[in-house]
Amino acid sequence: MSTEIGLQEHRIVVGLDYGTTYSGSAHGDTSQNSVDNIKVIRRWPGKERRDEVKCPSDIAYGADGTYRWGYLIPPGLARMAWAKLDLDEDSFYENQDNEDYVDLQESSTETLESVEDEFPMVEGMRHNPLNKSPVDMVADYLTALYDVIMSNLRRAQGEIFINRTAIDWVMTVPAVWSEKAQSLTKEAASRAGIGQRDKDRLFLLSEPEAAAVYAVSELYQRDNTRRNNPNMLNVGDTFVLCDAGGGTVDLISYRVGQLQPSLGLSEVAVGSGAKCGSTFVDRNLLKLVRRKIGDERFEILCQKQNGMVLNKMVSEFEGLKRSLGPGYLPDSVSYLPMPGFANDTAAGIIEGQFELTHGELKGCFHPIIEQIIELIQGQVDAICGIGSIPKYVFLVGGFGESDYLMSRLSAHNFGTAGRIEIISPDDAWSAVSRGAVLRGLEGSLVTNRRCRRNYGTRINTIFDPTIHHEEDAFYSTDTGMKMARNQVSWIVEKGVDTDSNTKFQLKCGTTFQKDEKLRRGATLVASDLDIAPHSYRDKSVHDLCFLMADLSMVPESEFDLVNINGQTCLSAQFTIEMAFESAEIKFQLYFKGSCYGQVKTTFH
Known part of the structure; x- marks a missing residue:
């Protein structure tokens, strides 16, 4: 499909x-x-x-786990408001303090907590007696909203249709x-x-x-x-x-x-x-x-x-x-x-x-x-x-x-x-x-569309004294060359044109033992700066997500044989492709020209 x-x-x-x-x-x-x-x-x-x-996006929970939502919540009843903002814990906005007004530029969680501290009544608008996670609360609200939408559709066009x-x-x-x-x-x-x-x-x-x-x-x-x-x-x-x-x-x-x-x-x-x-x-x-x-x-x-x-x-x-x-x-x-x-x-x-x-x-x-x-x-x-x-x-x-x-x-x-x-x-x-x-x-x-931030991965690279810090320096045991750790290779830069047909590639290579199921992970990092920094240590660089590539279904005969310290191992070169859509990134796994499905993604 x-x-x-x-x-x-x-x-x-x-x-x-x-x-x-x-x-x-x-x-x-x-x-x-x-x-x-x-x-x-x-x-x-x-x-x-x-x-x-x-309809109001509020939800109010009872002690028994039941809930009311939207217009069904009576005035004055403690409820959870602004739950949507809790889904976005990260802040992409600079802080601008203003002593006369609530700080508008904090992250969503900090903003809501500061408002609760400032205004006790807001506690009644941020009421979460069951200590539910943001996803749980939003899912509960969307469940009720989904039922109303489906009911409206069935009423207008008939249940069978x-x-x-x-x-x-x-x-x-x-x-x-x-x-x-x-x-x-x-x-x-x-x-x-x-x-x-x-x-x-x-x-x-x-x-x-x-x-x-x-x-x-x-x-x-x-x-x-x-x-x-x-x-x-x-x-x-x-x-x-x-x-x-x-x-x-x-x-x-x-x-x-x-x-x-x-x-x-x-x-x-x-x-x-x-x-x-x-x-x-x-x-x-x-x-x-x-x-x-x-x-x-x-x-x-x-x-x-x-x-x-x-x-x-x-x-x-x-x-x-x-x-x-x-x-x-x-x-x-x-x-x-x-x-x-x-x-x-x-x-x-x-x-x-x-x-x-x-x-x-x-x-x-x-x-x-x-x-x-x-x-x-x-x-x-x-x-x-x-x-x-x-x-x-x-x-x-x-x-x-x-x-x-x-x-x-x-x-x-x-x-x-x-x-x-x-x-x-x-x-x-x-x-x-x-x-x-x-x-x-x-x-x-x-x-x-224009890419909204920089995306890349951590790498080790040849040391350059004009770019790298000595604290990141080390010598490769394989080549003896001076290298720099904690560097970033940027795959996609902020502001470049993207669309769902443009693919950006993260090329990966690994060796593994025979009879070993090939599953390898890579961490994708991001930065919101207009010009992406070289170093992973830069404060703007943060871990975005962990990508798990699963090639365990590929027959061993498809991999290359390599000799490492007298031991025969297998080698694989594969690619994770990134495609940017309107409001999400799709990751797919490719090996020797064949697609092996979407990559499992875990966001930090």
């Missing part, structure tokens, strides 16, 4: 957008691959209204997700039953790539009046896609390769991103409240009605976030519920409410939006560096629907590029799941 998305046989394609704060799903049919024929799930357990395109029809599941992940996080996401989805039926398949796709496919396709397929507009995207034009969600903000820049007969895009800059989604605006509100009312009252507020009072405040704040825009009056004042506290105008407590000025409201947004602008500027600079000017910035995701974010970006001058038109397509919140379906229906619309 092909590992590429898209086959000639009739299939259903389900796009699955598991997010930090909200999750959604859409589906389509290979017989109809236009934007208009994609259906978004709007029926969620526990939700009376049936027009919500997403669904049972007989293969489904391609296209699950999206952040573009800057670590390889380990990608692997854990896929493991959790598989545990949930996703892609596990006979003939069903599971693929990973980067969130901004899915959003880009939807944004451009939606623009061309729905808006006929713009097709002949000279300001419309044309072949050769570049644009930035910014996917601003609840937890992460991801960006990738593209060049339009073709528009007919189908859309074709290529990446023109290495993708970037950070954990600076809309939830960090909420956390800045908590920081503000604590600073104004003091630690003692804030602790009381956190404990009132088991956190329900503060949860209500944060819920009301969600409405304020959405209402903030160009028409919001500068001298306006908003109020959030804070019952049970005596009036204290200096602390902003008035008649059981917390006073929030226009300046304070914008202050909660300010550092987050500044960081998003900086991320977009980085992509714009990269495009300008290759002699192009981006025509648009497409803004999608839940946070991408913010009028205030939209207005700030529209008014910003991006240096050489000046002001850039910001487009927020229809259904921006569901753009990722819709784009995932389009990707599954039409195949890969992105012809080239």
